[in-house]
Amino acid sequence: MTALLDAGVTLVLDGLETFDPIVEVATRALRWWSGELVQTNAYLTTRSADGFPLHWDDHDVLIVQLAGEKNWDVRGSTRSAPMFRDAVPNEVASSEAVWQGVLRAGEVLHIPRGYWHQATRVEHDDPVSLHLTFGFTRRTGVDWLTWIADQAREQELFRTDLTRSPAEREAERARLQDAAIELVRSLPPAAFLTARERTRPPARHAPTLPSAHEPEVVVCVTEFAPHVERSEGQLVVYAGGRKITVRDRAAAAIELLLSGCPVDLAAAEARVGFDVRPLARVFVREGICVGLTPELAAGYTGLVTGGTPWKLG
Structure with missing residues (x-):
């Protein structure tokens, strides 16, 4: 491991909030503030190793440089509101330069969803770079429709097998269409967002040893x-x-x-x-x-x- 670190490598720890109580508190504060799911990842780079190649994320990213320096190349998006599971691929990187520079300890960088970016280290005197990324996964209309589909399971009509009889298909289509329209009308996006916040189960937290006493x-x-x-x-x-x-x-x-x-x-x-x-x-x-x-x-x-x-x- 020592030889690997000395040669230059990038170590990634996903979901750091699960393991570190201090990062857990910071991540939860961002969740409460934004109303969105947030995950924190840590990136430790030694020497002049690179991280991920030029890519985009389907969520906003807030980067906090903790130690050392890192070069960033941030470019524009090539598809509006891209998703990893999408109707068309989004594989050609943008040539539009948004920001190119060095992020130093204590500085923060925001990269919007869909923006292409890459982090590298070239000719830095410090041997190590460490930064955290806070990823904000926002809900979309697709998530809303998926939630509505889940609510449809409560109705027998939507749980019933679809007919294979040509004579019955039109009546079936009309029944399903009317019921689906009523679901969309009665379950607006605001209801989805509220239900998500209310029903989200507790997250995993940094474990604590059992105690014989109740907490003060x-x-x-x-x-x-x-x-x-x-x-x-x-x-x-x-x-x-x-x-x-x-x-x-x-x-x-x-x-x-x-x-x-x-x-x-x-x-x-x-x-x-x-x-x-x-x-x-x-x-x-x-x-x-x-x-x-x-x-x-x-x-x-x-x-x-x-x-x-x-x-x-």
């Missing part, structure tokens, strides 16, 4: 910011693929526990006027919250102003 500080770790609705004097929480109903008087506690910031349970009790531990226990059991570890806590340092974020009151 917890933090919400859902993929997207939880949804909370009021209904007949109760609060309905949609988060991490779960639906939890609690009394309306717990609104202040829910606002704290699902804020995305670490919450000291003793301080929270003093602030809201009742013991929040039973509610926190439910959220932890359902995977909506986790106990804060020192490693995970490090990821929140500096993200929230006004003192230590998990000390309330």
Whole structure:
């Protein structure tokens, strides 16, 4: 391995947020902010090795240079809103130069979806380059239609075998067409985006060792910011693929526990006027919250102003 690194190589670690608690916190913050799925990859390059050849991605990419330097060649797109599974291939690179330069430690580069790009290292004095890429996978009309097709499974009409009888095909077509139009009308794109955020199951997180004690500080770790609705004097929480109903008087506690910031349970009790531990226990059991570890806590340092974020009151 030492000889390989010394000769020059690019190492790629996909899904770094699964393994590193600090990157997990940063990735989750971007998910909550953007409302989109985000994956973080790490690229370590030694000597003058190159990375991927000139290519495009079907998602926006935010690049953060952590150490060393890297040369970037960013070009325009050759197809509007391209997809990897597309109607036509998108294989010929653009000759339109958008930006060519060197990214240095602390600098950030945004590459929109479909833009051709390549990262290289040529004649740099520093032996190592390290950068992270945050990939924002946005939903499209194709994703919406795919979701509608999944909802169609609830109706027997769409689960029924298609006829092979010429005499019955026209009536079948009319029934399916009318039902499909009604589904499209009743399930707009906004409903798809809301359902996606509510039903997304909890992500895998950096594992923690089991403890004999309940956590004193917890933090919400859902993929997207939880949804909370009021209904007949109760609060309905949609988060991490779960639906939890609690009394309306717990609104202040829910606002704290699902804020995305670490919450000291003793301080929270003093602030809201009742013991929040039973509610926190439910959220932890359902995977909506986790106990804060020192490693995970490090990821929140500096993200929230006004003192230590998990000390309330």
